[in-house]
Amino acid sequence: MTDTLDLSHWINGEKVRADLPSESRNPSDTRDLVARIPDGGVDEVNAAVDAAKAAFPAWAEASPEVRSDILDKAGTLVMERREQLGRLLSREEGKTLAEGIGETVRAGRVLKYFAGEALRLHGQNLASVRPGVEIQTYRQPVGVFGLITPWNFPIAIPAWKAAPALAFGNTVVMKPAGPTPATAEALVAILHEAGLPNGVLNLVIGRGGVGQAIVDHPDVAGVSFTGSQGVGAGVAAGAAKRQARVQLEMGGKNPLIVLDDADLDRAVMIALDGSYYATGQRCTASSRLIVQDGIHDRFVAALAEKVAGLRVGPALDPNTQIGPAVSEAQRETSYRYIDVARGEGGRVVIGGERLSLDTPGWYVQPTLIADTHADSRINNEEVFGPVASTIRVKDYEEALAIANGVEFGLSAGLVTSSLKHARDFQRRALAGMTMVNLPTAGVDYHVPFGGTKSSSYGPREQGFAAVEFFTRTKTSYSAG
Numbered sequence: 001m002t003d004t005l006d007l008s009h010w011i012n013g014e015k016v017r018a019d020l021p022s023e024s025r026n027p028s029d030t031r032d033l034v035a036r037i038p039d040g041g042v043d044e045v046n047a048a049v050d051a052a053k054a055a056f057p058a059w060a061e062a063s064p065e066v067r068s069d070i071l072d073k074a075g076t077l078v079m080e081r082r083e084q085l086g087r088l089l090s091r092e093e094g095k096t097l098a099e100g101i102g103e104t105v106r107a108g109r110v111l112k113y114f115a116g117e118a119l120r121l122h123g124q125n126l127a128s129v130r131p132g133v134e135i136q137t138y139r140q141p142v143g144v145f146g147l148i149t150p151w152n153f154p155i156a157i158p159a160w161k162a163a164p165a166l167a168f169g170n171t172v173v174m175k176p177a178g179p180t181p182a183t184a185e186a187l188v189a190i191l192h193e194a195g196l197p198n199g200v201l202n203l204v205i206g207r208g209g210v211g212q213a214i215v216d217h218p219d220v221a222g223v224s225f226t227g228s229q230g231v232g233a234g235v236a237a238g239a240a241k242r243q244a245r246v247q248l249e250m251g252g253k254n255p256l257i258v259l260d261d262a263d264l265d266r267a268v269m270i271a272l273d274g275s276y277y278a279t280g281q282r283c284t285a286s287s288r289l290i291v292q293d294g295i296h297d298r299f300v301a302a303l304a305e306k307v308a309g310l311r312v313g314p315a316l317d318p319n320t321q322i323g324p325a326v327s328e329a330q331r332e333t334s335y336r337y338i339d340v341a342r343g344e345g346g347r348v349v350i351g352g353e354r355l356s357l358d359t360p361g362w363y364v365q366p367t368l369i370a371d372t373h374a375d376s377r378i379n380n381e382e383v384f385g386p387v388a389s390t391i392r393v394k395d396y397e398e399a400l401a402i403a404n405g406v407e408f409g410l411s412a413g414l415v416t417s418s419l420k421h422a423r424d425f426q427r428r429a430l431a432g433m434t435m436v437n438l439p440t441a442g443v444d445y446h447v448p449f450g451g452t453k454s455s456s457y458g459p460r461e462q463g464f465a466a467v468e469f470f471t472r473t474k475t476s477y478s479a480g
């Protein structure tokens with residue numbers, strides 16, 4: 001695939017022509033120019049927010065059936081075009097074609113799920129403490145939402161932020177991440193094709209300045225952000241300054257505990273999936289493998305063998321299991337942390353070397369590092385690459401303490417055949433999501449998603465929880 005796309009902002013239902021000074025290149029083959037990109041700024045954000053503000057009253061008052069039908073149709077179109085969209089996504093982001101198509105289907109399912117939720121918006125009837133008085137609660141749309149999205153799920157995350165915002169009657173200004181604007185633009189185009197009225201969903205393409213302008217805009221009622229902890233903290237501070245709503249999904253340092261009583265083969269496959277698939281570029285990736293002494297050496301040897309067999313290559317090659325990092329910066333972050341781990345006394349069991357493949361891309365050798373300490377940097381800082389480290393522990397209690405002992409708390413996994421430990425782990429793991437005998441990564445689209453501690457801030461995303469952030473509750477009292 002060599003065609004180059006010329007991207008546009010979408011403001012008030014129109015593609016806005018602009019200079020295209022930036023570019024997005026295929027991380028599997030940097031000779032391939034995926035897209036020429038506009039570089040929006042404050043002016044485009046102002047125009048987009050004006051359009052979203054003007055579109056809000058009619059969209060907020062539209063029948064839920066209208067909103068539902070549009071989201072449902074968009075979901076159908078996304079799923080019908082899964083091959084084409086998945087290919088664009090993989091070409092732009094670097095995850096394998098199977099992962100790109102899988103993510104596209106997930107985005108379609110998200111749109112359809114929220115098509116249903118649009119019809120299920122409900123309140124409560126309560127008895128008042130005062131005789132003769134009735135109380136109803138209603139959920140109402142809030143206004144214009146700013147959605148700042150990351151590159152690692154370039155269609156699913158824009159879909160799972162935009163769909164609930166739109167389903168519940170809000171309007172949107174969205175900013176895609178620098179490396180993956182083409183996939184986001186394709187989604188926005190489909191939502192318009194499905195019948196979204198002008199101004200309801202706007203897209204401004206550009207670097208971090210666009211995100212900052214969205215956060216600072218007085219007419220943006222709420223901001224939903226996914227990305228790094230550092231940027232997220234600034235987004236929260238900016239939103240709080242003007243009392244806007246804010247929801248942040250940030251990093252993880254997700255533990256996978258493997259106990260002596262685990263089925264070895266199963267534990268290895270769970271670790272392989274959670275740590276390495278999608279090139280480890282998932283906030284839910286298992287980057288700390290906390291392994292009990294009795295199974296430790298067998299687990300490390302068996303996992304190393306599987307990691308050695310992983311086929312790293314261009315995302316669109318059907319034989320590839322691990323695509324490249326999204327960018328040179330992400331590749332270098334992985335190699336920098338591998339060096340950090342070596343410097344801290346970690347033993348590189350497999351990987352860790354530079355890769356030279358037939359196409360110039362940002363490839364990283366999947367890497368397993370053993371004999372690391374819980375308090376080392378490799379076990380406390382997010383790498384966001386195909387790199388995992390093991391920590392040896394004597395028992396479950398030590399494993400749990402280490403699992404809980406980092407600043408993040410997104411997803412936590414346990415592999416065991418002990419029901420007692422499984423139940424205890426579900427209660428005591430300091431994480432928003434626990435996974436027993438499952439990879440830490442790979443979540444369903446119809447249930448709440450989010451973490452504790454520095455991983456997340458604000459109401460949960462996705463599933464039935466999304467209504468909290470994207471609506472406001474009104475309480476109405478009446479007497480006959």
Ligand SMILES: NC(=O)C1=CN([C@@H]2O[C@H](COP(=O)(O)OP(=O)(O)OC[C@H]3O[C@@H](n4cnc5c(N)ncnc54)[C@H](OP(=O)(O)O)[C@@H]3O)[C@@H](O)[C@H]2O)C=CC1
Nearest residue numbers: 149150176177178207208211212227228231250251283384
């Ligand atoms: N939780 C997750 O799923 C993700 C976590 N990360 C973590 O972040 C690290 C770095 O990735 P990176 O892409 O740089 O993440 P960032 O946090 O920089 O980017 C996330 C989004 O925020 C935007 N942004 C950047 N600066 C600002 C700002 N000042 N105000 C508002 N929005 C802003 C980005 O735009 P632009 O791209 O144009 O700069 C992008 O759309 C990764 O290694 C990983 O650790 C990254 C992505 C997803």
Ligand SMILES: O=C(O)CCC(=O)C(=O)O
Nearest residue numbers: 281282283284441442443
């Ligand atoms: O693990 C998943 O399925 C979702 C991961 C995710 O949302 C993220 O990495 O941002």
